């Protein structure tokens with residue numbers, strides 16, 4: 344069968360409030376041309392993030408009702424722990440309210456000034472937590488990972504020669520080696536099992552632990568099954584187990600590949616580190632059998648983990664992005680290749696080449712997508728990264744628009760609609776104008792800055 348259908352039926356729906364183009368132009372103007380300031384019910388297709396926006400299944404909502412809210416020792420915790428351990432067999436599984444809380448626990452214990460923590464590419468919050476502890480967060484992606492238009496099966500891989508060099512030169516300053524799967528900041532690109540094993544081997548050869556930021560572990564396993572030699576006949580669960588078997592622990596956001604709206608965890612094999620982490624957890628998150636979550640959240644995660652490794656789901660998930668990316672590519676819209684697991688990235692600097700980087704082509708495209716079709720994406724470019732600490736400005740490395748797909752939320756006709764909106768824009772793209780910033784905070788300006796069209 345050629346058509347890959349959504350492998351679910353819909354029992355409960357959220358209506359989309361339809362808006363007109365005139366209304367959207369007014370709403371965007373009132374929001375100071377900042378998409379973060381829109382009310383989400385004024386958005387038709389919300390692709391701002393795939394984090395916490397998943398549709399939960401009937402079984403997850405059922406599990407919510409069985410959640411036990413006891414302060415200590417709730418059965419919900421033991422169901423959560425067993426579900427995690429079924430996929431990732433770590434000795435200590437410590438719940439936290441989000442991925443960044445798990446990162447904070449880990450790095451507040453092992454990072455300090457003078458140390459350096461390498462990764463294929465650190466996610467922003469991971470980098471933030473490492474830097475907050477005074478250590479250096481070092482990205483070592485492979486060269487192919489830095490070229491948007493280049494096709495490569497495992498563009499999220501780490502440059503192992505660079506890692507080896509770092510360990511040889513500064514091994515004693517490296518408290519651990521990290522790997523982010525999939526490589527989110529690098530475009531949702533997968534990491535091969537071979538690369539994961541190689542990085543773990545180098546870390547272990549130098550007596551250092553190897554940790555995985557596993558937010559999109561199931562998508563990564565699906566890409567391994569599709570693309571890595573010898574993995575085609577293996578189940579997703581086997582691949583997931585192999586992925587984590589070589590690691591000494593993980594951080595996780597359950598808002599990604601656990602189909603939950605909130606939650607996360609830190610997992611460790613080291614008894615002493617786990618004891619310190621639990622002590623800190625009690626200070627900052629909660630008792631170790633709930634970690635800042637309600638019992639019902641733990642049950643939603645436990646059930647979600649049994650669903651995320653379903654191949655029919657993963658096939659539909661990854662295909663939706665690939666489909667949109669292929670259609671855009673055919674139309675001449677430059678997209679990051681190949682499509683990543685959770686998002687489509689459009690190279691706005693190249694597509695809207697008449698808009699100079701300091702007039703924010705990525706942001707201009709994001710605004711145009713909203714005005715034209717009510718689609719909310721996210722600029723990842725000069726608005727987000729262009730402001731320097733001294734207040735000056737320079738172009739970011741790239742000006743991209745990320746269209747992140749919530750899990751199980753949108754259907755094929757939504758995907759076709761997204762493509763159509765691009766078709767409309769393509770016909771008048773030379774008229775899309777840049778913007779200037781009229782008000783901005785000293786840092787993290789993309790969330791609150793206000794703009795005016797030029």
Ligand SMILES: *Cc1c(COP(=O)(O)O)cnc(C)c1O
Nearest residue numbers: 441442443466468527558596598
């Ligand atoms: C989302 C994310 C995090 C942080 O998780 P939160 O639950 O948002 O705090 C860390 N790493 C990666 C790769 C992520 O995508």
